Amino acid sequence: MIEIRGLIKRFEGKAVTRNAVDGIDLTVPEGQLVTLLGPSGCGKTTTLRLIAGLERPDAGEIRIGDKVVYSSDDHVYVGVHQRPIGVVFQSYAVWPHMTAVQNVMFPLRSGQKKLPVPEARRKAMEALDLVGLADLADRPAPALSGGQQQRVSLARALTREPEVLLLDEPLSNLDKGLRDRVRDEIRAVQQRLGITTVFVTHDQDEALAVSDEVILMEFGRIVERGPAQQVYARPRSEFTARFMGISNSLPGSVTTCGDGLADIALAHGELRCVAAGELAEGDRVNVFVRPESLSLSRKDSTGRGWKGTVEFSIYHGDCWDYHVRVGDTLLRSRIYKEKVGLSHGDPVFVSPDEETAIAIPAGAGAVGGQDATPLSGSRAR
Numbered sequence: 001m002i003e004i005r006g007l008i009k010r011f012e013g014k015a016v017t018r019n020a021v022d023g024i025d026l027t028v029p030e031g032q033l034v035t036l037l038g039p040s041g042c043g044k045t046t047t048l049r050l051i052a053g054l055e056r057p058d059a060g061e062i063r064i065g066d067k068v069v070y071s072s073d074d075h076v077y078v079g080v081h082q083r084p085i086g087v088v089f090q091s092y093a094v095w096p097h098m099t100a101v102q103n104v105m106f107p108l109r110s111g112q113k114k115l116p117v118p119e120a121r122r123k124a125m126e127a128l129d130l131v132g133l134a135d136l137a138d139r140p141a142p143a144l145s146g147g148q149q150q151r152v153s154l155a156r157a158l159t160r161e162p163e164v165l166l167l168d169e170p171l172s173n174l175d176k177g178l179r180d181r182v183r184d185e186i187r188a189v190q191q192r193l194g195i196t197t198v199f200v201t202h203d204q205d206e207a208l209a210v211s212d213e214v215i216l217m218e219f220g221r222i223v224e225r226g227p228a229q230q231v232y233a234r235p236r237s238e239f240t241a242r243f244m245g246i247s248n249s250l251p252g253s254v255t256t257c258g259d260g261l262a263d264i265a266l267a268h269g270e271l272r273c274v275a276a277g278e279l280a281e282g283d284r285v286n287v288f289v290r291p292e293s294l295s296l297s298r299k300d301s302t303g304r305g306w307k308g309t310v311e312f313s314i315y316h317g318d319c320w321d322y323h324v325r326v327g328d329t330l331l332r333s334r335i336y337k338e339k340v341g342l343s344h345g346d347p348v349f350v351s352p353d354e355e356t357a358i359a360i361p362a363g364a365g366a367v368g369g370q371d372a373t374p375l376s377g378s379r380a381r
C-alpha cells in the first residue's frame, strides 16, 4: 500500500509560477494498479519520482507499506536505495554490454545485500521467466527487440521483490502492436504477483486497459479519480470528459432534474441527460456526447433529430467518423457500419441517444479556472 498526504514539490526558477505537485492526497491499496493520467507537464513523473525518492518533496508525507519514507513534519527522508521499490522508465535503460540475464542480475550483485552469483542468476531467471523471456536470457541486450528490452527492464525492477512497482510511461517507445502486448504482459505480471503499482501514462486507452483506479491530474493536482469504467462512462468534470475522448460538447441549461437525470435545453432542442453531480433548475451546464452515441440519418424519423450538413469524414478501419455542422457547432458522429455513403455537403439529421449524454456543471473541475471545484483531497465519487 502507498499513502500520500499533502504532497508538494516546487522547482525553483524564474519562469515557475505553479507547484509541479500541488497538494496531492493519494492511496494505492495493496495489490492494486493505479494510473496517473494527464497531459504533458501535469506532474505525473514528478509525483512518481517523489514516491521513488529520486526527488525530495517540499512538504507532505509518503508511506510505503507501514513505513514512513518521507515526512516534512517529522523530518523523515528515506533515500531511493532504502525504499522497497522497483522502477521502470520510458527509455529501456538496459545496459548494452550485458546479456538479458546479466542486466537483471545487476541490482542483485550490487549494494549491501549483494548475492552470490548462482543465487543472483537463479532469481534473475525467475524474473525473466515471469515476463516470458527465459529463452533469451543469454542473448546480448542489443540483439533484443524494443519490447523485449522493456520486459528486461520490468524483470530487473521485479528481481528484488519490491513492495511497490513504479512505471513511468513504460510503453511509449514501442510501436502500437508491441505496446498492447507489453501492456498486457505488465498487467498479467502485476496481477499474478499482486504487486502494488503506480503506472504513469498520458494515453487514456492505456490507462483504461490496465487500471484498477484512474487518477486524472492537471496542473499538479488531482482533478478526478475512480475506477476505469466510472471515469470513462461517468466523468464528473469537463476536463475528464474531454481527456477521455468525449469530443462533442454543447452548452445548455437545466429545465428539470431528479433521480440522477436532467432535461437540458440546448440550442437545437431538449435532451435528457445523465447528471454529473448535483444540478438545479436553471443551472448552466455543458452536455458531453460520445461520438458513438450520435446516430445519423437522412430522414428525421423521430421528429427530434438535429438538422445538419456533413463537412468531412475520416475512415478508421472499423468505423467512420462523420463531422457534421449543426448550427454553429461541429459534431463528430462515429458509425460502425461497412458503408454509410455520406459525403461533403450532404444534409443529415443527428440524433443523440437519450440518457447517454452527460450534463456537467459549467466550469466543474477546472483546476486553473475561477470556478475551481477543489476535488483533490476528497474522493470524487
Ligand SMILES: Nc1ncnc2c1ncn2[C@@H]1O[C@H](COP(=O)(O)OP(=O)(O)OP(=O)(O)O)[C@@H](O)[C@H]1O
Binding pocket: 011, 012, 013, 020, 038, 039, 040, 041, 042, 043, 044, 045, 046, 047, 202
Ligand atoms: N528538474 C526540473 N526542474 C524544473 N522544472 C521541472 C523539473 N522537472 C519537472 N519540472 C516541471 O514540473 C512540471 C511537471 O513536470 P512532470 O515531468 O512531472 O510532468 P509530466 O506530467 O510527467 O509530463 P509528461 O507527460 O510530458 O512527461 C512541468 O511544468 C515541468 O516543466
Ligand SMILES: [Mg+2]
Binding pocket: 044, 045, 046
Ligand atoms: Mg512525464
